[in-house]
Amino acid sequence: MAKCRAPVFVGADKRLEVREYDLPDLKAGEVLVKMMTAGICGTDVHMWHNPKTPAPMIFGHENVGVIAELGEGKKLDAVGQEINEGDLVVFGGFVPCGSCYTCTIAKEPTSCRKGITYGTTSNNTPPYLRGGYAEYVHLVPNAGIVKIPSERQVKKALLAVIGNRTIVHGFEKIGGLQAGDTVLVQGSGPIGLAALIQSKLSGAGRIIMVGAPESRLKVAKDLGADQVVNIEEAKAPDDRVRLVNDLTEGRGADVVIEASGGSTAVEEGIMMTRIGGKYLIIGQATDYGPRAINPYNITRKQLRVAGSWAAMPHHLFRAMQTLRDLEIPLDKLFTHRFRVEEATEGLETVDSLQSIIAVIQHK
Amino acid sequence: MAKCRAPVFVGADKRLEVREYDLPDLKAGEVLVKMMTAGICGTDVHMWHNPKTPAPMIFGHENVGVIAELGEGKKLDAVGQEINEGDLVVFGGFVPCGSCYTCTIAKEPTSCRKGITYGTTSNNTPPYLRGGYAEYVHLVPNAGIVKIPSERQVKKALLAVIGNRTIVHGFEKIGGLQAGDTVLVQGSGPIGLAALIQSKLSGAGRIIMVGAPESRLKVAKDLGADQVVNIEEAKAPDDRVRLVNDLTEGRGADVVIEASGGSTAVEEGIMMTRIGGKYLIIGQATDYGPRAINPYNITRKQLRVAGSWAAMPHHLFRAMQTLRDLEIPLDKLFTHRFRVEEATEGLETVDSLQSIIAVIQHK
Amino acid sequence: MAKCRAPVFVGADKRLEVREYDLPDLKAGEVLVKMMTAGICGTDVHMWHNPKTPAPMIFGHENVGVIAELGEGKKLDAVGQEINEGDLVVFGGFVPCGSCYTCTIAKEPTSCRKGITYGTTSNNTPPYLRGGYAEYVHLVPNAGIVKIPSERQVKKALLAVIGNRTIVHGFEKIGGLQAGDTVLVQGSGPIGLAALIQSKLSGAGRIIMVGAPESRLKVAKDLGADQVVNIEEAKAPDDRVRLVNDLTEGRGADVVIEASGGSTAVEEGIMMTRIGGKYLIIGQATDYGPRAINPYNITRKQLRVAGSWAAMPHHLFRAMQTLRDLEIPLDKLFTHRFRVEEATEGLETVDSLQSIIAVIQHK
Amino acid sequence: MAKCRAPVFVGADKRLEVREYDLPDLKAGEVLVKMMTAGICGTDVHMWHNPKTPAPMIFGHENVGVIAELGEGKKLDAVGQEINEGDLVVFGGFVPCGSCYTCTIAKEPTSCRKGITYGTTSNNTPPYLRGGYAEYVHLVPNAGIVKIPSERQVKKALLAVIGNRTIVHGFEKIGGLQAGDTVLVQGSGPIGLAALIQSKLSGAGRIIMVGAPESRLKVAKDLGADQVVNIEEAKAPDDRVRLVNDLTEGRGADVVIEASGGSTAVEEGIMMTRIGGKYLIIGQATDYGPRAINPYNITRKQLRVAGSWAAMPHHLFRAMQTLRDLEIPLDKLFTHRFRVEEATEGLETVDSLQSIIAVIQHK
Secondary structure (H helix, E strand, C coil): CCEEEEEEECCCCCCCEEEEEECCCCCCCCEEEEEEEEECCHHHHHHHHCCCCCCCECCCCCEEEEEEEECCCCCECCCCCECCCCCEEEECCEECCCCCHHHHCCCCHHHCCCCEECCCCECCCCCCCCCCCCCEEEECCCCCCEECCCHHHHHHHHHHHHHHHHHHHHHHHHCCCCCCCEEEEECCCHHHHHHHHHHHHCCCCEEEEEECCHHHHHHHHHCCCCEEEECCCCCCHHHHHHHHHHHCCCCCEEEEEECCCCCCHHHHHHHHEEEEEEEEECCCCCCCCCEEECCHHHHHHCCEEEECCCCCHHHHHHHHHHHHCCCCCHHHHEEEEECHHHHHHHHHHHHCCCCCEEEEECC | CCEEEEEEECCCCCCCEEEEEECCCCCCCCEEEEEEEEECCHHHHHHHHCCCCCCCECCCCCEEEEEEEECCCCCECCCCCECCCCCEEEECCEECCCCCHHHHCCCCHHHCCCCEECCCCECCCCCCCCCCCCCEEEECCCCCCEECCCHHHHHHHHHHHHHHHHHHHHHHHHCCCCCCCEEEEECCCHHHHHHHHHHHHCCCCEEEEEECCHHHHHHHHHCCCCEEEECCCCCCHHHHHHHHHHHCCCCCEEEEEECCCCCCHHHHHHHHEEEEEEEEECCCCCCCCCEEECCHHHHHHCCEEEECCCCCHHHHHHHHHHHHCCCCCHHHHEEEEECHHHHHHHHHHHHCCCCCEEEEECC | CCEEEEEEECCCCCCCEEEEEECCCCCCCCEEEEEEEEECCHHHHHHHHCCCCCCCECCCCCEEEEEEEECCCCCECCCCCECCCCCEEEECCEECCCCCHHHHCCCCHHHCCCCEECCCCECCCCCCCCCCCCCEEEECCCCCCEECCCHHHHHHHHHHHHHHHHHHHHHHHHCCCCCCCEEEEECCCHHHHHHHHHHHHCCCCEEEEEECCHHHHHHHHHCCCCEEEECCCCCCHHHHHHHHHHHCCCCCEEEEEECCCCCCHHHHHHHHEEEEEEEEECCCCCCCCCEEECCHHHHHHCCEEEECCCCCHHHHHHHHHHHHCCCCCHHHHEEEEECHHHHHHHHHHHHCCCCCEEEEECC | CCEEEEEEECCCCCCCEEEEEECCCCCCCCEEEEEEEEECCHHHHHHHHCCCCCCCECCCCCEEEEEEEECCCCCECCCCCECCCCCEEEECCEECCCCCHHHHCCCCHHHCCCCEECCCCECCCCCCCCCCCCCEEEECCCCCCEECCCHHHHHHHHHHHHHHHHHHHHHHHHCCCCCCCEEEEECCCHHHHHHHHHHHHCCCCEEEEEECCHHHHHHHHHCCCCEEEECCCCCCHHHHHHHHHHHCCCCCEEEEEECCCCCCHHHHHHHHEEEEEEEEECCCCCCCCCEEECCHHHHHCCCEEEECCCCCHHHHHHHHHHHHCCCCCHHHHEEEEECHHHHHHHHHHHHCCCCCEEEEECC
16 A cells, blocks of 8 residues: 655644555545645744644645546635646645535635644644655645646645635625735735735736735846835834835725734824725734724724635636736745755744745655 | 804803894805704814813804895805705815815825814904804805705704714714614714614614613613613623623624714723624724724724715715605704703703703704 | 326426325435425426426425425535425525536626526436426425425425525625615516515515516515506606606616516616616516617716626525515415326416416425 | 916817917916816717707816916815816816715715816806817816826826726726726727726736737737737637737636727627626717617626726826836827817817827827
């Protein structure tokens, strides 16, 4: 029986342990993917540090691989494209249940609490291969895979799954940009950079990025940011608000995208949004409890605020479409790659903000 | 020269002083209105208590009266209806400047900071008559008056200007209700009751009102509230969230409208909104600084939040249309009326929450 | 082996032939429904007259029944409610494929061309029971059934599946009504009456119905129509446009809903919509080829026009919610009922416009 | 008294006659503009040929000039920017009345029927200078001028007023583009090319232009069209629909923009729009009466159709913003310029489709 290896989380801050697993037999509709690349996400780092994270676990919820085997039945990806063994595919870490109130009535499947997850839950039951850090991933039927049209699009597909799909979804929630909009992005990590890319694509007239460290802001400029505000220099939120005010004729930005998760970010973002502007809150993905936020400004400035969480396969597909022909300095984005044995070094690299995007590279 | 009387604010918590003013001559486009009724708003009470309120001032920004005189020029109300002396009219307290960025580009005239106000700024310069507590009000051209079709509609017009126009505007901001929605209203004052009326009109399937005191909740039930939560009984926000949760199959309401201005209201409201639901924040009209609000829930539940401020004449016109044929127990709403000399008692009555709606009744 | 009877279409304009079928064995996820009531739709009449309709066929795509048997597996209805044998359920006639571009990317599953249909395709292959005129219907997994909360809601569920769900969907497409809107409905058949009901529910300030015959317009008035235009009296489209113009201060209606399928209806409807108004085209459900329509008016009046086709289970669920507590003169709507043997008489009754809603009543 | 010259329309197809006019005195709020450039619009050609066009008339409703004199009062442009004599400004040909139902309630001022027009109504009354072909134009107060930030932006401002503002408005009506959309533009005249520019700016993934002649399609390619369909080659509408079908995987475009005014264009456009797609009808600006259009496809494909007419100053301002830093081959767009004496040659040039954009160049 064929085997595969995976770096396994075995406890908070412990070195990931490389273990070997049997490749499973597939039931109807199931898919076995031989992994090529898995993004090392900030969420992985948080889980790695968190004593409450259930062990064992295989991380990896931003994944590109090759279909190794297809179970019986319909051979279609999540957007209706025919798939076969050998096809390149991309997939995320969550499959909504499809039958709860959230999925069927509220039509917000990414907020479903009953779905199946990859890369963020324990792999203590068969078939174990539930995260993209492993050499193979076993997928339930309809797990949201999307075919990658060619090998040249693999890195674009990774960009799509790492942050761009989330922004595509978020823009849908906020009613889109209008060409010429002044956009402010809070946070210069992978999601913030994706916000920058998608804003540029959508015709933003000016893009201001608020983030750190300098290395990321430099990449932001390469990707089209018109101005950057370095939060290591402008350390006080009030100073940053003042700077943004000065950059926007005293008005604030038309659209602000929170992609930082910072503790003061939402209050700042509200201050940085112009009267009647839009504020998209994507980055507050961890429950740190209440923050100091002044709701008066939402009423007085008549803001439209929207939260958005993760993305569905059609957002991923759309993100891939938007990136397909775009000239992007991919090498400046994919700065670090690690082998299965080096997964722990990968987490450390992301933790220390040395990388822009770091990945587990399987071959 | 004809004269008129007005109860004038002369200092925080002091008795309003009845003074006499000359009726002004009108320039082109100006209008002189003989007042019938002016709402006594909670804002008036706040200003009355506030040492920073500039004196002298004539309160009154929710007004119904009769056109006493029209200056030269175009005789049209704000929605294009012909007007003449003797016509009944309704008007609010703010006229946007019409030429700033907020008015012309952002298209949010109610957020304009450069307009002219009635009832909320000092009347220390001619023509002095700048608030509806006075027997006459002098209006600049294009001051946003709307004709009332008949005497029988006067109370409906008051209801429209007191809160319903604000909700019409707010519903526009939040994209409207869908028939069958479960709506939760935070706050049982005039704005909250207007939210209830407009929600009922818009096909809400169920309306839950969270407020106090009992007398107002009783009126809320008469107006169509299906359930009420008395915040004097359920004093802890967590308890209220739990109650609402129980009333909504554990999901929260489809649409929540904040009309209370309460210090914990926004955090509560977010907790009370279902996944993918809408949250309209109208009540946070005073800047009390930051509150404890957990932004994670906006992201995780993918809420759409909107602020809305005041209303334009077309919202007022629409509000009047929606109320025109509606059967409402008006006597239960208009509970207290005061003469010019009794304006101070009017403020005290509103302050103590004895009234539902209290007014200065000029004749 | 248990048997059931069904009136079967065997050729254009021929009497439906009552045949007997074996009740099938169920595979995982399949459902067998014992029918209570099936709507006799105008579409059934069209198919009955049409020589191209493939025979044999069992009509019936607006269905209420009782779950007789559930195949293995998940026991949930289309909106996530638990279902068991004996439960009352409602279901329509179309199950989208779920995997084509239309379903996955365009997110317009009701326009899917690859789904499974009930009541509108030939039943020449097992398990034969593919239409609600039969005593039993066999359903594939995930066929879009929605549980009816109680026996008292059966007629409301029928109303929901017969036309209200379609209007709920249509209102979603057109961005909803605003309370106070003047709504004009073209067509006084079941869909038009559903448009009237949902408009009334959504706060329409005035509803004008254009249709015939007089008996239906009388019901329309009972349901809340403020004005009716009888097309048997005002026979020329121009006259009707003039009448509507007079009823709307020369402006046209805020929202017009085409629910007639008439050959001149769309051109008329465009003429009857006010500048900046909305036009929802639901009734043009048969391809009769091009009509004479002046596109200049769409540009000049800046209309928003939307087409909407059928409905999904969550629209059906929402329609049921909106009708649940509504007082409706149900007896005036459900005017005719026919037994299996009388299905042909049912079609004739609908054809001659004698009925408002006619049904096959199974017990 | 200073004089100015203007080429005046004196009868259908007659040579425009150069006449001399006195420069008028200005009342409060009025503005006198010394013209630099006026677009020669297809509408001008239609009026020139039309026996019903009232003479005398000075054409010119797409205008750039310099403020020669400002009447007393507020010195602000239509978007609140301070203006002074000597400032470069751009303005269109219509000033809504601001007080009718269309302006105040329907909020569709560009559809107002009571406003003041420049370049499209007779100049038979003082102050005569009512069109941009004249050396000076006299403007009423609040005539919708927008300041041009610098001389280098003059051509961009012309592009904005000639078609881009109309598309900005249209995109607002249709709810904007989504990055990655496949956009099809019908018509390769100035409005069609503006649609192309704005679609490209808004992130269109692919743009197909259907038009003629070859010279314009060549420019379309330079501006970013991915594919072109030459209607002089594919003469039958059915052939064009088939070609577009082939270019879009059999689905049609996500968004179709009608900018041709063609007699079969709307029926074609509907056929070329994908299920659930958007169709923006801007080009049907002349009332040629009914066309053959199949409404079934609107219902069956669930299209969202919107008409849009002209634009307001804030659309013009936004259009200028979007173009400001864009690299455009301006010389390929502005192909022909004519002096006042040559205005008739200008009309002939536009009529024969030799030009892309032709203008009256005053100095």
